[in-house]
Amino acid sequence: xxxxxxxxxxxxxxxxxxxxxxxxxxxxxxxxxxxxxxxxxxxxxxxxxxxxxxxxxxxxxxxxx
Numbered sequence: 001x002x003x004x005x006x007x008x009x010x011x012x013x014x015x016x017x018x019x020x021x022x023x024x025x026x027x028x029x030x031x032x033x034x035x036x037x038x039x040x041x042x043x044x045x046x047x048x049x050x051x052x053x054x055x056x057x058x059x060x061x062x063x064x065x
Contacts, residue, residue, distance in 0.1 A: 013054040
């Protein structure tokens with residue numbers, strides 16, 4: 001965790017395929033309550049296109065499963 005300008009924040013980077021990300025999201029959405037936000041497949045695709053994987057130099061801590 002880092003602190004800058006009085007705000008605490010953490011950054012997480014996932015190293016998974018788009019297909020696996022969609023499978024996990026679909027699984028979560030099946031059991032979601034009415035209060036939870038659901039991303040449609042189109043929204044997931046638009047979200048995915050906005051990001052690129054972090055380089056090893058950008059990661060302070062790397063966690064492998």
